[in-house]
Amino acid sequence: MKIDFVVAQMPGVQRPDLERWILNEWVKPDAGCGDYEFCEIDVARARLIRDLRDDLDVNEEALPVVLLLLDQLYDLRRRLHDISAAIDQTVPMDVLADLVGHLAKRKRDSGDWQPLPTSR
Amino acid sequence: MPDLDDPYKTLGVKRDASQDAIRKAFRKLAKKHHPDLNPGNAKAEELFKNASNANELLSDPEKRGQFDRGEIDAVGHERQPTYREQADGEAGRRYSRASGQPSEWSDDALSDLFGSMFNDVRRPAEARRAPGHDERFSLTAEFLHAVTGATNRLTLPDGRVLDVKIPAGTLEGQVLRLQGQGGAGYSGGPSGDALIEIHIAPHAFYTRSGQDIRLDLPVSLAEAVLGGEILVPTPTGPVRMKIAPGSDSGTELRLRGRGVPAHGPQLAGQLYVKLRVVIGAPDTALEEFLRSWKPEHPSNPRQAMEKK
Numbered sequence: 001m002k003i004d005f006v007v008a009q010m011p012g013v014q015r016p017d018l019e020r021w022i023l024n025e026w027v028k029p030d031a032g033c034g035d036y037e038f039c040e041i042d043v044a045r046a047r048l049i050r051d052l053r054d055d056l057d058v059n060e061e062a063l064p065v066v067l068l069l070l071d072q073l074y075d076l077r078r079r080l081h082d083i084s085a086a087i088d089q090t091v092p093m094d095v096l097a098d099l100v101g102h103l104a105k106r107k108r109d110s111g112d113w114q115p116l117p118t119s120r
Numbered sequence: 121m122p123d124l125d126d127p128y129k130t131l132g133v134k135r136d137a138s139q140d141a142i143r144k145a146f147r148k149l150a151k152k153h154h155p156d157l158n159p160g161n162a163k164a165e166e167l168f169k170n171a172s173n174a175n176e177l178l179s180d181p182e183k184r185g186q187f188d189r190g191e192i193d194a195v196g197h198e199r200q201p202t203y204r205e206q207a208d209g210e211a212g213r214r215y216s217r218a219s220g221q222p223s224e225w226s227d228d229a230l231s232d233l234f235g236s237m238f239n240d241v242r243r244p245a246e247a248r249r250a251p252g253h254d255e256r257f258s259l260t261a262e263f264l265h266a267v268t269g270a271t272n273r274l275t276l277p278d279g280r281v282l283d284v285k286i287p288a289g290t291l292e293g294q295v296l297r298l299q300g301q302g303g304a305g306y307s308g309g310p311s312g313d314a315l316i317e318i319h320i321a322p323h324a325f326y327t328r329s330g331q332d333i334r335l336d337l338p339v340s341l342a343e344a345v346l347g348g349e350i351l352v353p354t355p356t357g358p359v360r361m362k363i364a365p366g367s368d369s370g371t372e373l374r375l376r377g378r379g380v381p382a383h384g385p386q387l388a389g390q391l392y393v394k395l396r397v398v399i400g401a402p403d404t405a406l407e408e409f410l411r412s413w414k415p416e417h418p419s420n421p422r423q424a425m426e427k428k
Binding site for chain 1: 200201202203204205206207208209211212213214215216217218225229233
């Protein structure tokens, strides 16, 4: 996807906004032959930045921190997915059952894991 | 309240419902909420509309497929993938903040998340090969076994039986190492050693200091006064020993080489024999003799203790 196409399907975002985000490396489309080529994740990220800015009032000064934390969070989530896939592939059923039992016990034992009271 | 984002829930059918089941579910809802049957009921009208939309989408196999794959939403609009859907997958690596090669599970990445949990697992079995741990046991040996040497049988807590060769001259607290009799090795490594700490039980009449052995030897009054040859027990068997006439209680005699036998660089120790005069049972003749006895050289044995 080219930048004009991305801007066209993203209400509330002007081309200079997107170019500034790219310059700040908040969005990292592939740069080839002087033109940007956006992947789906780049578009989704631009939309996320727009939502943060316009709907959640995260101004552009605070954005780098928010993005850094989000990126770390997703690094961690991908690692957890890796682990979960690896466990799925390698761990025998009985060990898996032990693991689940242990986690469930932990959940019961620890106050932190109590479900929040439902508010009316 | 039906979930507007999910036409399956709107119709109350499972995701793998057949076309027939979908049609039936829709008809049931349509009969219930049809505007002609519920005149003036706005809620019914809306429910009917929702059901119609859901039915329209799910009864078209192409649209249903698109919805199932997440390409369109419940209203049939092309759906834009959320950032989470993108970032959770492979595409998300583009924005990774992890140092190094983000797709790889480096040792650093593992230890960052799990501490040392995977340290051992990552190394090949060869590298993990390690000798077993040494195991400590203790064995109480008889006094004479520790002096002259012996083989003692030791039963370990795990039921194994070890024949422990106690060398001559073994000292209290000395540790014997039995190679390969300790804990099993790891990944094909050699077994550890069994370390046997030797304790020595006290003897009824011998005591020991290093290579030398001491013995309190009871002698009769006659033997002490008259002297002569007596038989003295030693760790290696009884030997004859001469005692001089008039040997007092407490006189110490030395039997050279009759202590702990020579072993290794150690020379044989001495056996020190301390005489202890035993009067024995009351004896009338002895008493009568002593009453009439006039010592040649009268003396007070406690003279040294008396105050001047």
